Amino acid sequence: MDMWQAEKPQRSERVSLNKVRIQDDFWNYYINLVRDVVVPYQWEVLNDRMDGADPSGAVRNFRIAAGLEQGDFYGFVFQDTDVAKWLEAVSYMLEADRNPELEEIADQMIDIIGQAQQEDGYLDTYFIVKEPDKRWTNLTECHELYVAGHMIEAGVAYYRATGKRKLLDIVCRFADYIDTVFGTEPGKLAGYDGHQEIELALVKLYEVTQNERYLRLGRYFLDQRGQQPFFFEQELKKRNGKSFWSGFEEHVDLTYHQSHLPVRQQEKAAGHAVRLMYMLTGMADVAALTGDKSLFDACLKLWDNIVTKQMYITGGVGSTSHGEAFSFDYDLPNDTVYAETCASIGLIFFAHRMLKITPESKYADVMERALYNTVVGGMARDGKHFFYVNPLEVDPKACGGGNHKFDHVKPVRREWFGCACCPPNVARLLSSLGEYIYTVQDQTIYTHLYIGGEAELKVGGGTVALKQTTDYPWDGRIAIEVTPQSRQTDFTLALRLPDWCSDAELRVNGEPCPLDNRVMKNGYITVHRNWNARDIVELRLEMPVVRVHSHPLVRGNIGKVALQRGPFVYCLEQADNGENLHELVLPKTAELTARRVDGQLGSIMTIQAEALRLDEKKWNDALYSTAELPPMEQMTATFIPYYAWANRGEGEMTVWVREQQ
Amino acid sequence: MDMWQAEKPQRSERVSLNKVRIQDDFWNYYINLVRDVVVPYQWEVLNDRMDGADPSGAVRNFRIAAGLEQGDFYGFVFQDTDVAKWLEAVSYMLEADRNPELEEIADQMIDIIGQAQQEDGYLDTYFIVKEPDKRWTNLTECHELYVAGHMIEAGVAYYRATGKRKLLDIVCRFADYIDTVFGTEPGKLAGYDGHQEIELALVKLYEVTQNERYLRLGRYFLDQRGQQPFFFEQELKKRNGKSFWSGFEEHVDLTYHQSHLPVRQQEKAAGHAVRLMYMLTGMADVAALTGDKSLFDACLKLWDNIVTKQMYITGGVGSTSHGEAFSFDYDLPNDTVYAETCASIGLIFFAHRMLKITPESKYADVMERALYNTVVGGMARDGKHFFYVNPLEVDPKACGGGNHKFDHVKPVRREWFGCACCPPNVARLLSSLGEYIYTVQDQTIYTHLYIGGEAELKVGGGTVALKQTTDYPWDGRIAIEVTPQSRQTDFTLALRLPDWCSDAELRVNGEPCPLDNRVMKNGYITVHRNWNARDIVELRLEMPVVRVHSHPLVRGNIGKVALQRGPFVYCLEQADNGENLHELVLPKTAELTARRVDGQLGSIMTIQAEALRLDEKKWNDALYSTAELPPMEQMTATFIPYYAWANRGEGEMTVWVREQQ
Known part of the structure; x- marks a missing residue:
């Protein structure tokens, strides 16, 4: 289907969340969890009222910037986004169901934000409080436009939910000011952000204001990205090569920031996965709204590379912890994987934007895959523990120092994170799930x-x-x-x-x-x-249990099979199958029986399979031996949906299981 | 066999190298390579006369310390050891065959070393030239006793080879001085080195001098190691927590240095692999010469842990690049492996010392395994290219940035290394091979x-x-x-x-x-x-081709088989079998035929096997699919000895091959 036959494609309108009311056994649990646990819990964390959690400082930073409190900035340079994402999630909740008490809390927060905003419209508490003369000197690392983007998304969402313009006006002033700073015209900074986000946010701002200036600015950031001379390299020179994070002289990794090539020339997913997903979301938006076919073609090319060569079966993306990044085609290690929850949320954003342009089921298939596996699996059933990294194979012995290549992999969800991007991202996605149906x-x-x-x-x-x-x-x-x-x-x-x-x-x-x-x-x-x-x-x-194989070039999955039923990818857990899951083999003819089970994991379908196991106790203890392997033993393997793993304590898990040849 | 029934075990005497003359088709090639290429090439490198190679500065550092030249110290803090190891290798060559020209070069170098030595016996050009007031302030990181140990080994070897006492006297003066500095007596430093080596060297010095002082000092370093309070932590406090390498405040990783526990209480191989191997070599020596059964028992326990739980089939040790270290039992990844050449040389030292105490074939089996696979494989057939890391599975696409977890793995041997420990270590081992027969x-x-x-x-x-x-x-x-x-x-x-x-x-x-x-x-x-x-x-x-399986708890090898013939472990290379070696499967009944081939790799035995291959071109291009797998195709797989890999350009390699169940 060529949507670009006309000058500009038609693009689906946003569906208001009060027009889509979810009543669903599976999702109501999670949506209620977000409403009743995640969002209130987050608010306490943001206000440093949570014992045991790392201090956040996020609200306090705004109070300091607003002159309401004395003190130093605390947290990451992008700490403001925790407040913005919280406000965005709250907005979606309010859009679906009015809640005056919650709205009052949000209004008060917005008042503080308004007081923190500078005369010229600037709004980033790190630079306001800590380094007022360093504005826009380190776009590469300091996330200023990323912070702006999240605040813009919050402003748009709150306006849509409540009709209140206060935060919208704040972010319009900020965006207007940004527009005076950035551009290729003389006297302007020909830059763009180190972490893409503002592009998609400016499109939203355009959607509610119909002010073309914002769409143009969003398009500018995409058009300028990766042009030579490379802005990040020039910026680094101006800073005498000094990095913000280490203080050392460093080279800038252009690919990590997707700024190694103009966006239209990027053909393979590379660099930091969340950055790429947010960029692609903005690209699809701008392409649709401006009728820019070359931009849309770039989206198609990168979509294709991601889903046919660089995506885990769980809808996870990002194969390496080094830069939380894509690696190379068919490199999808299950154990040293990154697959950040936020990256899958970004993939859902991108898929959703593509669907709004060209409704083809392949986009919704990927959206569903990421949603039902990585995203919902990113959160524990208690709503208080989260995965940042979503492995497809875990041996707890190897994590936590056993072998340092697994240092980023946690065998159980953790309570909160210093860099807390994933939990609020899950909250804002699930509270706006009605938009995606x-x-x-x-x-x-x-x-x-x-x-x-x-x-x-x-x-x-x-x-x-x-x-x-x-x-x-x-x-x-x-x-x-x-x-x-x-x-x-x-x-x-x-x-x-x-x-x-x-x-x-x-x-x-x-x-x-x-x-x-x-x-x-x-x-x-x-x-x-x-x-x-x-x-x-x-x-x-028809929803039978199906056996899935990977493309033969995926080395980690060769000779292995995964089970899927409906949208759910399944996994083996130690809790059901004992340890040393790698010893299990699934015969090609094994009968696979789905069974509804109500228990600790809620009401789920498990899969039972007649499997074989090489028991190490039957082995002769030698590390290497020319002796015959002991015969394998019959056993019944129990698979659970991947999203439900690690809710029963620490143990091994694997999605891909060896298959008898 | 309990060698400890008597008060002190008998220990084999060293065999002089002029009493064991090797005339062997396989080894003469490598020994001549060391004599004709490696050692002369090294000498040029050490003198900074080699275009293309990184500057060494090693000889020049001694000339500067000797007052013969002006300038700054260059290179690593342990740069002196390159000269020491070269002299040691030269000594072994001279011991086997007199060579007045080479001896003259060595004598001149020894003269310079003598001039560099300080009045009090101290000898380490880094501290003499660069930080004369920082002696013994950072044992943890600055390798002073390690440098001393290598110079002592050189002094002993040169004396044994030539009867000349000059270097021996130099190192005796150094050792005498060290003995005045270290010890638990008041006024002495109750420390030990960050990189074990001096322990085994002092035993050698004792062997040629029969001066008990050196044996006592070596034993002291072992006895003191890991005692509380931890010396490295106290030292760090004295330095205000500053690290030598980064300048940052850091914690000291006690396990990395095998100083987390007294050596007799260490039960699992942990930390930096070369350090542990050198330590164990010294422990076995000291145990034998002092009749210390508890020390010998610790050797037995750690030997057992290494060879039954933490050693690659190639005799490689060290499963992780993080700290070039051991990881945990049965964690033997083939691709992210470290298996440093020097660590296998250290394993040979350790095995050799154990053999000298209790001649049991298990020690010689491991010695042979490491020698014929990792060590000889560490050097290219041209004698000018070396592996530092010896992987058992390589995909060149993944190295060199494809996935950063492979950054330490090189798909082909490199010409020289900034940190050049491995090439001179190979040289000194092969030139003294006569000692091991x-x-x-x-x-x-x-x-x-x-x-x-x-x-x-x-x-x-x-x-x-x-x-x-x-x-x-x-x-x-x-x-x-x-x-x-x-x-x-x-x-x-x-x-x-x-x-x-x-x-x-x-x-x-x-x-x-x-x-x-x-x-x-x-x-x-x-x-x-x-x-x-x-x-x-x-x-x-009988030397048939045998199929070897791993202990089932070795995850990376489950369902896989390796081929071995005689002492050689075999591997598949892309040069013979095309790329995507993971697609190959070896049926359990596959006939395995050994065949002598003369060619680019010298005269070697290859193994032909009827194998199966899943061809990705028959696949439907989807990343994940519920379609039936295409049938596998018959092919003839060619295996070559592991040591010979990567001599025909860059390509894939694997030791472990999937086996049809």
Whole structure:
């Protein structure tokens, strides 16, 4: 589908969160967790009122910058973003459900932010409090525009949620000021941020203000990135080669910052994974809103590289801890992996933006993969412990100093992090999950995710109410009740056929509909009709346990198999299967039985498999031996969904299991 | 065998190198390479006369310290050891074959060293030239006693080779001075070196001088190590926590330096591998010479931990680049391995010392394993390129920045190193190889290594000439002609039955001798008789290609097999088998055919195997797929001896190959 036949592609409008009400057994647990635990807990942390947690200083930094308190700046140079992401998550919660008490807290925080803002619109407490004369001297490392971007996202979200302009006005003033500082015109700084984020934020600001200045500025940051002479190198020279972090003379790693090439010339995902994901999200946005096909083509190329060569089966991205970065094609080690939770959230942002331009199921497939595996797995069932790194294979003996290449891998979720990007990112994603279920384009409502609840959507000039009922992700039966709310009743309902599903059935008001070529469009089952109130579309997605293999060039997975059922990737845990999981082998013919289990992990489907195990106790103790291997023993292996791992104490885990040849 | 029944064990005497003349097709190539290429090349490097090589400064540092030249110290704080190791290697060469020209060069160097030595005996050009007031202030990091140890080894070796006392006297004065500085007595420094080496060197100094002071000092360094309060921590406090290398405040990693526990309480190999090997060598020496059973027991315990839980099949040790160190039991990753060449040389030293105390074949087996695989593999066939790290699996795409966890792994040998410990270490080992073939204890000559040549050994008060003839390591037939040189003709000749050999035959003067329990002793075949001139002992060791498996707890090797023939571990290389070696599978029943090939790698035995390959070109391009795997294709895999890898350009290599279950 070439959306660029017209001068500018149509792009789906944002769906307001009060128009999509989630009522879903699986997701309500997590959304409530965010509302009842994560966001309140975060607020306490941000205010340094949490015993045991590392001090944050984030709110206090704003109070100091506002002149309300004396003291020194505390925390990372990007500490402000914790407050911004918290406000953004709160906004989504308020957009869905009004909550005057919470809104009052947010308003008070916004007042402080307003007081912290400088005369000229500048707003970054690190530089206001600590180094007022160093503004814009170290874009490479000091995250000023990244901080701005998160505050802009918060301002937009709060305005959308409450209609209140105060924070929006603050960030508009900040953005206006930034626009006077950056650009290729004489006297301006021809720079861009070391951590992309402001690009996508400026698009949002444009969306709510319709002020073209913000879109232009966002586009400028993308256009300028990677142009020669390299801004980060020039900046480093001006600082006499001194790094902010180490104080030493250093070279700047251009690839780490995706500034080694102009963005349109980047063909392989490289460098820091979160930075790339945020950049691509902004690129897709700007491409769509400006009709810039070359920018969109770059998105397509990088999308393709990521999902066909550099993505874990869990939707994790970033194969190396060194720079929290992509490495190279097919290099997907399961144990020394990075796969930061935030990077998968970024991948969801990017996929969502691509879906808004060209609704093809491949984007939603990846969105679902990242969401149901890495992202939801990033948070413990108590909402208070988080993974930053999401390994696909863990041996606790090797972590924590056993072998230092695993120093970044934690075998259990940790309570909070000094650099606390992941927990608030999970909060803002899950509290806005309603945005990701549907998009509307032309006369079609696209259903990307199967999540129970009600929605009111605008399509073809009219309005329609949808009611989705399902036990997804555990069961593949989905019913959608369609009720037009206006005289416009002629439109298409498109339902994604997931990549993991090879057999599906559709009924409309009980009548079977064949899923032939006329119906299938870009991976969606389309139902086009004149809709009547309470029409029922029923989709049955066969959800067997499937065996998945990797591309043979993925060295770490050769000879191995992973199990998947529906959107869930499964794993073996020591809690169910004992230690030394590498000793297990799954015969090719092993029967795989899914079974619903209610217990410590909630109500989940486990998979039982007849497996074989090489028991080291039968071995002769030699480190190397020419003796015959002892025969393998039969055992029943139990797999659980990957997202649920490490909720039962510390133990081994593996997604990929050896397969008998 | 409990050697400690007597108060003090008997310990084999050193065999002089002019009494063991190697005439061996395999080894002469390498020994000549050391003599004709490595040592001359090194001398040019040490004198900064080598274009293209990094400057060394090593000789110049001595000239500056001697007042013969003006200038600054250049190089590492332990740069002096390059000169010392060179002199040691030269000594071994001179001991075997007089060479007046080379001796003249060495004498001149020794003159300069003598002029560099300080009035009080101190000798370390870094501190003499650069920080004269900082002597003994940073034992942890600055290698002063390590430097002293290498100079002592050189002094001993040169005296043994030439009878000249000059360097020996220099190092005696240095050692005497050190003895006045260190000790637990009041006013002395209760310390020890950050890099063990002086312990084993002082034993050698004791051996040639018979001065008990040196043995006591060596023992002191071992006894004091790891005692509380920890010397390195106290020293760090005195330096206000400042590190030599980074200038930052740092904690000292006691385990890295094997100073976390008294040496007798250390039960698992931990920390920097070379340091541990040198320490254990010194421990075995001191234990034997002082009759210290607790020290010997510690050697046994650590030997056992190393060879049954932490040693690569190639005789490499050190599983992690972080600290060039041991990691934990059964953690033997093939790709992120360290396995420094010097660590395997240290393992050979340790094994050799254990053999001198208790001749059990298990020590010689490990010595052979390290020698024929990691050590000889550490040097290229041109004698000018060296491996520091010896991986068992390499993907060049992953090295050199592909994934930074492989930054320490080089896919081809490099010309020289800034920190040049390995090349001179290989040189001194290979030029003294004659020391490792035989030991004599009681009335028995033990033959540990099968290397052709002639030897004249003292046994039971008499002298005997041995002439070993063999095409080992390619062929398992060994003939030893025994000719007593004196009236004493009653002694035992013991021949090691290697651990890789399950079938052997012995003939004495053509008569078969059954290898029964009366003959087999601690892994040696013993032949006891009254020998006549030109008696011939013929040993035939069956040398089939064998399949080796790892202990099941070695995760990286599970489901994999390695091939070995004689002492050689084999590997697959891209040059013979194309890229993506991980796609190969060896069926359990695959026929394995050894074949002699003369070519670029010299005259070697290759192994051909009927293997299977999963060809990625038959795959559907998806990163993950539920499709059936394509059928594997038959192919002939060619294995070469591990030591010969990376002599045909850059390419993949693997020792462990997937085995069909």
